[in-house]
Amino acid sequence: MTAQLLDGKALAATIKADLTERVRALAAQGVTPGLGTVLVGDDPGSKAYVAGKHRDCAQVGIASLAVELPASVSEAELDDEIARLNADPACTGYIVQLPLPGGLDENRALGLIDPDKDADGLHPVNLGKLVLGDPAPLPCTPRGIVELLRRNGIALSGAEVCVIGRGTTVGRPLGLLLTRKSENATVTLCHTGTVDVAAHTRTADIIVAAAGRPGLITGDMVKPGAVCVDVGITRTDAGLAGDLDASVREVASWVAPVPGGVGPMTRAMLLTNVVERAEALASVRGPRSSLPGI
Numbered sequence: 001m002t003a004q005l006l007d008g009k010a011l012a013a014t015i016k017a018d019l020t021e022r023v024r025a026l027a028a029q030g031v032t033p034g035l036g037t038v039l040v041g042d043d044p045g046s047k048a049y050v051a052g053k054h055r056d057c058a059q060v061g062i063a064s065l066a067v068e069l070p071a072s073v074s075e076a077e078l079d080d081e082i083a084r085l086n087a088d089p090a091c092t093g094y095i096v097q098l099p100l101p102g103g104l105d106e107n108r109a110l111g112l113i114d115p116d117k118d119a120d121g122l123h124p125v126n127l128g129k130l131v132l133g134d135p136a137p138l139p140c141t142p143r144g145i146v147e148l149l150r151r152n153g154i155a156l157s158g159a160e161v162c163v164i165g166r167g168t169t170v171g172r173p174l175g176l177l178l179t180r181k182s183e184n185a186t187v188t189l190c191h192t193g194t195v196d197v198a199a200h201t202r203t204a205d206i207i208v209a210a211a212g213r214p215g216l217i218t219g220d221m222v223k224p225g226a227v228c229v230d231v232g233i234t235r236t237d238a239g240l241a242g243d244l245d246a247s248v249r250e251v252a253s254w255v256a257p258v259p260g261g262v263g264p265m266t267r268a269m270l271l272t273n274v275v276e277r278a279e280a281l282a283s284v285r286g287p288r289s290s291l292p293g294i
């Protein structure tokens, strides 16, 4: 068997076309969504991701507000920039690009973001709402994974899902999303303390690998016909390497590849969150009066 590909790039293009329409409708109400990004330091990977996010914004008509700070920035200066974006009406949603350089407390920075402008869904209030089942912006990568599976007709209800990785941006919130009543999956969350990862992956209907360890999942660890989603991205001399070994494709029914799978979906969900934040703002303001001067 050779697995079919879960084409995140194509699905992201469809989602972006839909968002372009929604941005147009917002413009008619006098609202322009604006994505802010806070990039600290000069990690080439982070720079490339942020640049990609602004390219995406330009494509769908979202304004961009890029803040770049040196790695030497003090906590107080970072706090000031976050406060500025919270107060800036042109910024309807923003992210603080992770990881932050050493010495800066990521959780502290995330906690200072206005929860209503949290385009990443990583503010503690919004993660708390995810636990409580209340509506809130959702973390982009987990949301993108669920959307990629759903729109390809892969059943989640009753599925045994093995998630590898317990990080704040992917594994942990993905477990919360998949176990909501609306998704109804059963989740096993594996991590570096798991004694026998293969014992868990071998019984799974869906494997989501978010460990950041190239080739971690090999074909012999996969149940024939399982769906495998690659979230690991490691830069090597030979290019990007995912967590799925090539042998997985001979066993799985579907594979979300690196590149072209979850990455483009993460970006599409960021745009979706920004548009949703702006739509929420527009509905609070109400429709603009059609009477001149009122």
Ligand SMILES: Nc1nc(=O)c2c([nH]1)NC[C@@H]1CN(c3ccc(C(=O)N[C@@H](CCC(=O)O)C(=O)O)cc3)C=[N+]21
Binding pocket: 048, 049, 052, 095, 096, 097, 098, 099, 120, 140, 141, 233, 240, 258, 259, 260, 261, 262, 263, 264, 266, 267
């Ligand atoms: N506050 C914050 N929010 C994030 O969402 C966030 C972050 N920090 N820090 C880093 C991770 C990583 N991430 C990716 C997004 C897109 C691709 C992506 O588009 N990947 C392409 C390949 C791009 C390439 O060539 O490098 C693909 O898989 O096809 C990858 C990774 C978002 N992250």
